[in-house]
Amino acid sequence: xxxxxxxxxxxxxxxxxxxxxxxxxxxxxxxxxxxxxxxxxxxxxxxxxxxxxxxxxxxxxxxxxxxxxxxxxxxxxxxxxxxxxxxxxxxxxxxxxxxxxxxxxxxxxxxxxxxxxxxxxxxxxxxxxxxxxxxxxxxxxxxxxxxxxxxxxxxxxxxxxxxxxxxxxxxxxxxxxxxxxxxxxxxxxxxxxxxxxxxxxxxxxxxxxxxxxxxxxxxxxxxxxxxxxxxxxxxxxxxxxxxxxxxxxxxxxxxxxxxxxxxxxxxxxxxxxxxxxxxxxxxxxxxxxxxxxxxxxxxxxxxxxxxxxxxxxxxxxxxxxx
Ligand SMILES: Nc1ncnc2c1ncn2[C@@H]1O[C@H](COP(=O)(O)OP(=O)(O)O)[C@@H](O)[C@H]1O
Ligand code: SF4
Ligand SMILES: [Mg+2]
Numbered sequence: 001x002x003x004x005x006x007x008x009x010x011x012x013x014x015x016x017x018x019x020x021x022x023x024x025x026x027x028x029x030x031x032x033x034x035x036x037x038x039x040x041x042x043x044x045x046x047x048x049x050x051x052x053x054x055x056x057x058x059x060x061x062x063x064x065x066x067x068x069x070x071x072x073x074x075x076x077x078x079x080x081x082x083x084x085x086x087x088x089x090x091x092x093x094x095x096x097x098x099x100x101x102x103x104x105x106x107x108x109x110x111x112x113x114x115x116x117x118x119x120x121x122x123x124x125x126x127x128x129x130x131x132x133x134x135x136x137x138x139x140x141x142x143x144x145x146x147x148x149x150x151x152x153x154x155x156x157x158x159x160x161x162x163x164x165x166x167x168x169x170x171x172x173x174x175x176x177x178x179x180x181x182x183x184x185x186x187x188x189x190x191x192x193x194x195x196x197x198x199x200x201x202x203x204x205x206x207x208x209x210x211x212x213x214x215x216x217x218x219x220x221x222x223x224x225x226x227x228x229x230x231x232x233x234x235x236x237x238x239x240x241x242x243x244x245x246x247x248x249x250x251x252x253x254x255x256x257x258x259x260x261x262x263x264x265x266x267x268x269x270x271x272x273x274x275x276x277x278x279x280x281x282x283x284x285x286x287x288x289x290x291x292x293x294x295x296x297x298x299x300x301x302x303x304x305x306x307x308x309x310x311x312x313x314x315x316x317x318x319x320x321x322x
Contacts, residue, residue: 002076003037004174004206005061005094009070010034012056016281029280030056032230033070035307038174043200043207045221045238047214047253049277053230054210058176061208062096063087074174092122095167099179101159105151111137111162112147118169136165139202140195157188164195174206181216193220215257218242226250229288230280232307236314246310246321248293249273287319295320 011033016026030053038044046054059065061072061079072079074090082090098104105114112133119129137144140161151159160180167175177196181189197220199205211217217224217238224241226234226249234247245251252273275292284290287300299319307317 001039003073004040004042004075005038005208006073007034007036007057007061007070008073010036010057010060010067010072011069012053012060012065013068014056014066026281029230029283030065031060032280032283034227034230034232036225036232036235038206038208040173040206041200041204042223043209043221045209045211045217045224046227046232047211047217047224048227050212051277051280052227053280054212054227055178057227058096058178058208058210061094062176092170093172094174094176095170095172096176096178097160097163097167097180099182101156101163101183102151104163105159107151110148110150111142111154114151114162115165115169117166122170132169133165136169139168139199140165155188156184157191160184160192161195164192164199168199168203171203172205174208176208176210178210179212180209182212189216196220214242214253226253229278229283231288231317232315233289233317234315235307240314244322246314246316247289247318248295248322249289251322252292287317289318 010031012031014028014030016028018025034057036044036046046057048054056065060067067080074094109117115133115136116129119132124132134144137147142158142161142165146154146158151162154162180196181192184192193216196207200207209217209221221238223236224238225232226241226247228249234241234245234250241250242254245254255272273292278284278288278291286302287293287296287305290296290300293300297320305317305319307315310316310321
């Protein structure tokens with residue numbers, strides 16, 4: 001089956017500014033060879049620390065980041081070969097929800113106007129727009145009496161519901177959710193995650209779900225891709241990755257999640273992360289995780305481990321996986 005969205009060896013190298021005569025401009029290797037597939041109806045999470053290239057990956061699919069190398073396909077269509085009109089049409093199929101609803105919403109527009117924006121741009125009649133806005137508000141759990149409110153009169157969770165309603169206005173098939181609950185209180189986070197899950201079941205949506213927090217993706221993602229310094233280092237079905245993480249980085253991320261079970265036998269080994277993410281301006285020659293890995297061997301500083309299939313459905317980029 002053709003994937004809905006597919007990244008093939010995607011590289012995004014942001015150009016920097018040259019600092020002086022004769023010196024080449026530095027390049028940030030934000031995304032450095034990402035392979036990833038999302039099937040129809042599936043949620044794939046991309047998880048990793050801040051600065052590892054998650055947003056740049058999503059933005060490349062949205063046309064907001066330059067593709068240095070590799071390809072992105074939507075239903076088998078190479079995005080780099082689309083005309084301007086085809087690219088605009090694709091916006092109906094692929095939408096985005098960013099972290100900060102305050103930045104995403106024009107403070108002067110009412111809730112109804114904000115949700116209506118994409119419909120108006122696509123030439124819908126006023127009567128059709130009004131009906132669709134009512135339906136969308138009900139779909140995302142907003143009250144009709146919130147129609148004429150402005151974003152600042154809403155709570156953070158309600159604002160994110162407006163952003164989600166607007167993203168769904170043109171019935172997309174895929175929504176890129178970039179840290180959609182990171183700006184919200186923990187109690188509100190689960191409400192928005194449950195909303196996204198319900199919408200997926202009702203509308204058959206697919207999500208590319210980006211988060212720095214592994215615990216957030218546990219209940220929403222079918223598959224998890226763990227990203228480190230521009231590459232995916234582990235990939236697999238969510239339950240399997242949580243039950244038996246194989247890459248030292250995934251193990252460290254998981255061990256940082258507080259465990260509700262504190263009985264002595266249930267307590268997990270703690271493998272905490274030391275040091276910082278290396279600079280993507282000068283990524284290590286060998287394994288990108290070598291500088292922080294507690295089980296690194298001499299080969300790890302010299303050679304890049306390839307992504308290897310482990311079992312039917314797991315992939316790990318490590319010379320010495322668990
Ligand atoms: N527009 C840009 N121009 C230059 N560098 C960028 C730009 N956007 C992101 N970067 C750099 O690319 C790297 C990855 O950033 P990003 O994709 O935002 O990571 P994440 O979403 O995982 O936090 C970072 O080093 C960041 O500073
Ligand atoms: S390849 Fe080596 S340095 Fe990299 S994660 Fe595996 S053991 Fe650690
Ligand atoms: Mg980001």
